Amino acid sequence: MKINGSAAIVTGGASGMGEATARALAAKGARVAVLDREQARAAKLAAEIGGQAFGCDVADAASIERALAEAATHHGVARIAVNCAGVGTAKRIVGKEGPMPLEEFRRVIEINLIGTFNVLRLAAAAMSTTEPLGDSGERGVIINTASIAAYDGQVGQSAYSASKGGIVSLTLPAARELAQFGVRGAHRRPRPGGHAHDGGSAGRDSDGAGRLGAVPQTSGASR
Numbered sequence: 001m002k003i004n005g006s007a008a009i010v011t012g013g014a015s016g017m018g019e020a021t022a023r024a025l026a027a028k029g030a031r032v033a034v035l036d037r038e039q040a041r042a043a044k045l046a047a048e049i050g051g052q053a054f055g056c057d058v059a060d061a062a063s064i065e066r067a068l069a070e071a072a073t074h075h076g077v078a079r080i081a082v083n084c085a086g087v088g089t090a091k092r093i094v095g096k097e098g099p100m101p102l103e104e105f106r107r108v109i110e111i112n113l114i115g116t117f118n119v120l121r122l123a124a125a126a127m128s129t130t131e132p133l134g135d136s137g138e139r140g141v142i143i144n145t146a147s148i149a150a151y152d153g154q155v156g157q158s159a160y161s162a163s164k165g166g167i168v169s170l171t172l173p174a175a176r177e178l179a180q181f182g183v184r185g186a187h188r189r190p191r192p193g194g195h196a197h198d199g200g201s202a203g204r205d206s207d208g209a210g211r212l213g214a215v216p217q218t219s220g221a222s223r
Contacts, residue, residue: 001133003028003080004028005029005031007075007077007083008078008079008080009033009078010022010034011035011036011083012023012058013084014036014041014044015036017039017087017190022051026050027202029077031051031076033052034053035064037055041155052075054071058085058118059110059117059118060118068122072133077127079139080132080141081119082145083116083143085115085119086108086110086116089104089159089160090157091104091159092155104159105162109163111167112164112166116170120144123142124140127183128181129184133217136183138183139181139182139183141183141186142183143188144188145167145186146187147189150167156177168187
């Protein structure tokens with residue numbers, strides 16, 4: 001997937017890994033739409049990188065449908081979608097104040113896992129309507145952000161680890177299903193120290209030619 005000239009969306013793009021991803025894609029020539037709940041911050045970043053900003057909630061179907069439609073009117077249908085939106089909570093299953101409130105667990109799953117799937121399904125559907133690129137038949141790539149916590153979660157990370165484990169498990173069946181449309185799926189697994197491992201259908205990083213393999217180069221931020 002050539003980055004230069006392609007339309008891209010980055011959720012959670014106003015800060016952290018999302019911001020680093022948006023900046024990296026823009027530096028490679030992508031037309032970047034920054035999607036974030038913090039619209040003012042997203043707009044500031046978009047102005048710096050020559051992109052567009054759209055306020056939205058990844059876990060809300062109508063909100064994401066609207067944001068993707070608006071982004072497409074400016075840049076065309078996104079060929080690159082990177083899911084970075086996410087939250088974490090440090091809460092023991094049983095703490096000094098009793099059991100972890102169910103709503104706190106549900107909130108993390110809703111944003112991190114369901115939000116990721118929401119964007120995945122809508123972005124993939126839009127990509128499937130585009131013309132294939134060259135002889136490869138490729139139409140786009142979707143990258144989800146997992147975490148090393150999916151495999152090595154710590155005390156207090158039950159909700160976060162469960163959400164990221166769900167993303168890891170989602171990637172392969174999604175990649176297999178979406179291959180028929182020429183849409184590739186992958187996930188990256190950041191860990192403390194800035195190393196991101198990739199998984200799913202792709203197995204290489206962005207190369208010097210500006211082609212997107214599995215993950216665009218980002219800063220050392222991790223989730």
